[in-house]
Amino acid sequence: xxxxxxxxxxxSEPSRLQRILLRQETILFVILVIGVLLLSMQSDKFLTIENxxxxxxxxxxxxxxxLPMTLIIITGGIDLSVGSIMxxxxxxxxxxxxxxxxxxxxxxxxxxLIGTACGLFNGLFITRVGLPPLIxxxxxLALFRGLAEGIAQARSxxxxxxxxxxxxxxxxxxxxxxxxxxxxxxxxxxxxxxAALAWTPFGRSLYAIGNxxxxxxxxxxxxxxxxxxxxxLSGFMSGLAAWVYVSRVSTTRSDxxxxxxLTAITAxxxxxxxxxxxxxxxxxxxxGLALIQLMKNGLALSGAKGDSTTIVVGxxxxxxxxxxxxIQNPPARLKRLLPGQQ
Amino acid sequence: xxxxxxxxxxxxxxxxxxxxRRMLGTQEGLLLVLLVALFLxxxxxxxxxxxxxxxxxxxxxNAYIAVAAIGMSMVIITGNIDISVGAAIGVLVTLSGYVALxxxxxxxxxxxxxxxxxxxxxxGGMLIGAINGFFVAYLKIPAIVVTLGMFSxxxxxxxxxxxxxxxxxxxxxxxxxxxxxxxxxxxxWVMIVLTGVAFLWMRYSRTGRxxxxxxxxxxxxxxxxxxxxxxxxxxxxxxxxxAGIASVMYATQYQTxxxxxxxxxxxxxxxxSVVGGVSILGGVGTVIGSTLAAILIRxxxxxxxxxxxxxxxxKAILGILILVTVLSDVVxxxxxERQ
Numbered sequence: 001x002x003x004x005x006x007x008x009x010x011x012s013e014p015s016r017l018q019r020i021l022l023r024q025e026t027i028l029f030v031i032l033v034i035g036v037l038l039l040s041m042q043s044d045k046f047l048t049i050e051n052x053x054x055x056x057x058x059x060x061x062x063x064x065x066x067l068p069m070t071l072i073i074i075t076g077g078i079d080l081s082v083g084s085i086m087x088x089x090x091x092x093x094x095x096x097x098x099x100x101x102x103x104x105x106x107x108x109x110x111x112x113l114i115g116t117a118c119g120l121f122n123g124l125f126i127t128r129v130g131l132p133p134l135i136x137x138x139x140x141l142a143l144f145r146g147l148a149e150g151i152a153q154a155r156s157x158x159x160x161x162x163x164x165x166x167x168x169x170x171x172x173x174x175x176x177x178x179x180x181x182x183x184x185x186x187x188x189x190x191x192x193x194x195a196a197l198a199w200t201p202f203g204r205s206l207y208a209i210g211n212x213x214x215x216x217x218x219x220x221x222x223x224x225x226x227x228x229x230x231x232x233l234s235g236f237m238s239g240l241a242a243w244v245y246v247s248r249v250s251t252t253r254s255d256x257x258x259x260x261x262l263t264a265i266t267a268x269x270x271x272x273x274x275x276x277x278x279x280x281x282x283x284x285x286x287x288g289l290a291l292i293q294l295m296k297n298g299l300a301l302s303g304a305k306g307d308s309t310t311i312v313v314g315x316x317x318x319x320x321x322x323x324x325x326x327i328q329n330p331p332a333r334l335k336r337l338l339p340g341q342q
Numbered sequence: 343x344x345x346x347x348x349x350x351x352x353x354x355x356x357x358x359x360x361x362x363r364r365m366l367g368t369q370e371g372l373l374l375v376l377l378v379a380l381f382l383x384x385x386x387x388x389x390x391x392x393x394x395x396x397x398x399x400x401x402x403x404n405a406y407i408a409v410a411a412i413g414m415s416m417v418i419i420t421g422n423i424d425i426s427v428g429a430a431i432g433v434l435v436t437l438s439g440y441v442a443l444x445x446x447x448x449x450x451x452x453x454x455x456x457x458x459x460x461x462x463x464x465x466g467g468m469l470i471g472a473i474n475g476f477f478v479a480y481l482k483i484p485a486i487v488v489t490l491g492m493f494s495x496x497x498x499x500x501x502x503x504x505x506x507x508x509x510x511x512x513x514x515x516x517x518x519x520x521x522x523x524x525x526x527x528x529x530x531w532v533m534i535v536l537t538g539v540a541f542l543w544m545r546y547s548r549t550g551r552x553x554x555x556x557x558x559x560x561x562x563x564x565x566x567x568x569x570x571x572x573x574x575x576x577x578x579x580x581x582x583x584x585a586g587i588a589s590v591m592y593a594t595q596y597q598t599x600x601x602x603x604x605x606x607x608x609x610x611x612x613x614x615s616v617v618g619g620v621s622i623l624g625g626v627g628t629v630i631g632s633t634l635a636a637i638l639i640r641x642x643x644x645x646x647x648x649x650x651x652x653x654x655x656x657k658a659i660l661g662i663l664i665l666v667t668v669l670s671d672v673v674x675x676x677x678x679e680r681q
Binding site: 132142144154259265310313 | 486496606623659660664665
């Protein structure tokens, strides 16, 4: 038994190449490339640098929210309150500047702090009281949106100074490049959060929590502290998304970010993160987001009606999970046909 | 004899106290007490709150939420969730309108037209539920993923087909939710009857009881011989059935129909279930709780107006209500564990 035939052990495990090819990220990338090529045949305007960068501008807020959402879902949690935090932060930014008369710079800081506090509030209920994340953030989804609506009383704040719109509406280095400013924030966030998840003990502990929380606690990992960190981070990033959003659309309303949680969760799950926790990557989330945004945009350019493109998003979501499951656990009949599997 | 009387009185008093405590110990009892307290409290503050028109409104407005929450409660009790219910209601409401207008144009007798417009959305709801159920039960995809996907597909599909149209000139007699029966609005009757039937079915039927078993521990339920896949399938089809009935109640309450998906409707339905004491972890809760919670949510919304608080605060209060509900549940459970 101990002297196992090397050939046998080789054939029962997929090779390194096979493992890379069968990764969700690789498959997503292939689907993305095929989709982009097909859509570029439908419209000349689709596959241009200008359009792609503009799509990056439009998807920036969802990206900022989907990044911490990936960490949370990896631990087996969820954050439904992100859209409401966006709404509350947007309103508080307007109120702090317009009603309280704070300098706009300070108002931005206050608003971001409020977003962070919202995330901390979620985190404390989840870690200290031990409430399920789904319930906690369902409650704060209502609570934060309710605070935004109650404070705003259906009024909107407009007329910000010119410099405030640079972040959301202008390009990096003035017009020297055509890279939207907020895309830089997104790229920096992707690198920072992606590196933290992949290469730090903190990041690795999130996988351990998602796989077996009790086990992680007994092996001495700071489970509660790390969970508190990711929910607080989610609040902060939702605040950042609100700032970028207000700067892009030039106005503040209490319904901002409504429903964005479902889009962000969709992007994360399409990107291969298991909704049960324990697996997933930032690269996957970025690919999932790119796939969703480009499919929607490409279809719209090919003449699809408004938001009807969400049909494709739904199909991609269920399809991606089905495909992933099929690869992880192929039916017995097919298993025999696949090389390297027994 | 005379010596025994005080002792008897105390034991009787204790029994009453015990019953009261046990009632308060259940979510349904707590909600009932809250409803009565709110009713009397706000009524004393402002008599207009107790006017018959308003009282009928208190029970009528959220009746369709309560009916949809019956299905949602069943789904949550089995340890799953249905995000697609809001989009499903949007689609089915529009479907009902199209069937009514289409068949009326074809010249069918009004009674047939109306019955078809009431029945088709219910069947449509069951079909949506069956598709959700198939993916969850047989393909083992997590319910939150399946129903999130279904939500996107239904929402996009409605925009593609109906694109925010308003349907009017609905046939005579179609708007059944505007009718009264014995002085009580039809939707309130539907809510009461369906809640009662569903409660009894979940309590006494084999499949109904199995829902709790599957939610409590799916693996144990399977090992003890329950066909968990069939039970899940049935649960999702029933959830679709109640979403369909809720859609008809919604569609027939005005003279016109908007072909839109109400944003956040699924969260209103889930909130009713959760505040009603249905545990998101599965295995616990009743539909009486979710119906009382749906009514309570309307009570709070209406009460705000009568005590001169801006209705824009209603969601904030709802959020606090959910937190308090779940917190009290945690406290209750810890106390029970200690005993």
